[in-house]
Amino acid sequence: MQAMRYPLNAFLDVPQVPVSNGETGPLAGLGLAVKDIFDVAGYRTGCGNPQKFTETAPATKTAPAVQLILDAGAHFLGKTQTDEFAFSLMGQNSHFPEPVNSAAPDRVTGGSSSGSVAAVAGRLADIATGSDTGGSIRAPASFCGLVGLRTSHGRISLEGTxxxxxxxxxxxxxAKDIETYEKVAELVLSAPPSPLRGGSDGEAGRGEGASTAATSHHKARTKLLRLAALDELVLGDTEATEYRRMLSIVTTVLGEAKPAKPLTHxxxxxxxxxxxxxAHEAWANHGEWISSHAGSLGKGVEDRFRFGMTIDDQALAEANATRTAFRGELRDLLGDDGILVLPTVPGAAPLKADTPENLLAYRERALRLLCLSGLSGFPQITLPLGTVNGAPFGVSLLGPSNSDLHLISLGKSILESNNKG
Structure with missing residues (x-):
C-alpha cells in the first residue's frame, strides 16, 4: 500500500472497487475522498498503518455518515492518507510520503486528516471526510486555507469509524468552498444524534436537533467574546498583528468582541x-494491538500511545474533573448566544524541514488552543482569513453545543463580507 497521485500524495494506492452513490441529490457531480479510518464497502480500513491494513478484512458496509454523502449524489474518488491511528497533528506518517500542502508546499498539511485536506486544497476532490479528536479538522484547514468545523460531540454517527x-x-x-461545506452540513447534521461512544460528554447527544439549535440563533443576537489567555498563544508579533486583522474582519460582521473574565483553570x-x-482512551482502544506489534508504529505516535499506559485512575479522575468544571464554566459563559473568537492555531503551518523538537513545541502550543472544543464537546469552526509568511492562518468561532449550522452560517457571512471588501 503506497500513497499515489504525485505530487500531492493524498490518495492511497489500493485496488479500486465500485462504490454506489445516488444519481441525483444536492451533491450530484461532486467527488468525495474518504479518510482511511472510515469504512467503505469493499475497501480495507488501514488506519494509516500498513500492518493494520494487511490484517483487516474489507468492510462489508460503508460508515453511515459517509453513506449519507454518497446517497446525496457525490461519487467516491478513493481513500486518503491519514496519520497512524489518527494520533498526530502534523500529517507526517513515517510509512508514506507526506501529503502536499498546495497553499504552502514547504509546510506540513497538518493531520491526522492529511490526505483529505491535501485532496481538497489541491482540487483533487470537492469534498473529503476527516475526523477531529484533538484538532484534525481545524488544524489542517487552517494550515491549508480551508473552512473546517469540529462538530458537536455525538451529533454525527461514528459507526463504521x-x-x-x-x-x-x-x-x-x-470542502472546496463554503457553499459546498454548508450542503454537506445540512445532510450529516440532519440525521438523528448518535449514541455517544465513551459516554462522558453529556452534551451533544441528548437529542436536540442541530438545525433547531442553529436556527434558534440569529446574527443580531450573537454575543462575541474573547479570552486574553487564548489570544496570547499566537507565536509572535507577526502572528499577533495578523490575528488582530482577522479579528477586525469578524467584528465588522458580528460586532465588538468583549473581553471575558479569565477561566478558573x-x-x-x-x-x-x-x-x-x-491518551488513556487511545491506549484502551489500541494498546493490545500495539503491544503485540512491536515496531509497527512511528516513534512519535507510539510515544503518545504509550503515555496512555501511565495514566492511572486517580490521574484520569482529576483530568475528568477539570474537564467537567470547564464544560460547565464555558456553558455558562456562552449561554445560548455567545460565540468565543480565538486563533485556530498559533500561526502558519510548521515547515516540513523543521526539527522534531520544534514540531513538538508547535503541537503542544496548538493543543492549548484546540483542546477547548474537545474538552467541552462544543463545536468550533475555523475560517481562512489570514496569511503569515505567505502561508494560511485561520481564525475560529466556538459556540454552544449544537450550534454547528449557526457557526457555518456566521462563517459564510464573514467570508462573503471579506470577499466583497
Whole structure:
C-alpha cells in the first residue's frame, strides 16, 4: 500500500472497487475522498498503518455518515492518507510520503486528516471526510486555507469509524468552498444524534436537533467574546498583528468582541486534562494491538500511545474533573448566544524541514488552543482569513453545543463580507 497521485500524495494506492452513490441529490457531480479510518464497502480500513491494513478484512458496509454523502449524489474518488491511528497533528506518517500542502508546499498539511485536506486544497476532490479528536479538522484547514468545523460531540454517527478517544472523537469534512461545506452540513447534521461512544460528554447527544439549535440563533443576537489567555498563544508579533486583522474582519460582521473574565483553570491545565483523557482512551482502544506489534508504529505516535499506559485512575479522575468544571464554566459563559473568537492555531503551518523538537513545541502550543472544543464537546469552526509568511492562518468561532449550522452560517457571512471588501 503506497500513497499515489504525485505530487500531492493524498490518495492511497489500493485496488479500486465500485462504490454506489445516488444519481441525483444536492451533491450530484461532486467527488468525495474518504479518510482511511472510515469504512467503505469493499475497501480495507488501514488506519494509516500498513500492518493494520494487511490484517483487516474489507468492510462489508460503508460508515453511515459517509453513506449519507454518497446517497446525496457525490461519487467516491478513493481513500486518503491519514496519520497512524489518527494520533498526530502534523500529517507526517513515517510509512508514506507526506501529503502536499498546495497553499504552502514547504509546510506540513497538518493531520491526522492529511490526505483529505491535501485532496481538497489541491482540487483533487470537492469534498473529503476527516475526523477531529484533538484538532484534525481545524488544524489542517487552517494550515491549508480551508473552512473546517469540529462538530458537536455525538451529533454525527461514528459507526463504521476507527475509534481513537471516543469521548473526544467527532466526524468532520473539508470542502472546496463554503457553499459546498454548508450542503454537506445540512445532510450529516440532519440525521438523528448518535449514541455517544465513551459516554462522558453529556452534551451533544441528548437529542436536540442541530438545525433547531442553529436556527434558534440569529446574527443580531450573537454575543462575541474573547479570552486574553487564548489570544496570547499566537507565536509572535507577526502572528499577533495578523490575528488582530482577522479579528477586525469578524467584528465588522458580528460586532465588538468583549473581553471575558479569565477561566478558573489555566490553558496548561486544560492541555494536560485533554492529553490524559485522550491518551488513556487511545491506549484502551489500541494498546493490545500495539503491544503485540512491536515496531509497527512511528516513534512519535507510539510515544503518545504509550503515555496512555501511565495514566492511572486517580490521574484520569482529576483530568475528568477539570474537564467537567470547564464544560460547565464555558456553558455558562456562552449561554445560548455567545460565540468565543480565538486563533485556530498559533500561526502558519510548521515547515516540513523543521526539527522534531520544534514540531513538538508547535503541537503542544496548538493543543492549548484546540483542546477547548474537545474538552467541552462544543463545536468550533475555523475560517481562512489570514496569511503569515505567505502561508494560511485561520481564525475560529466556538459556540454552544449544537450550534454547528449557526457557526457555518456566521462563517459564510464573514467570508462573503471579506470577499466583497
Amino acid at each position: 476507527m475509534p481513537l478517544a471516543p469521548s473526544l472523537d467527532t466526524f468532520g469534512w473539508f 489555566s490553558t496548561d491545565e486544560f492541555y494536560w486534562a485533554f492529553r490524559k483523557v485522550q
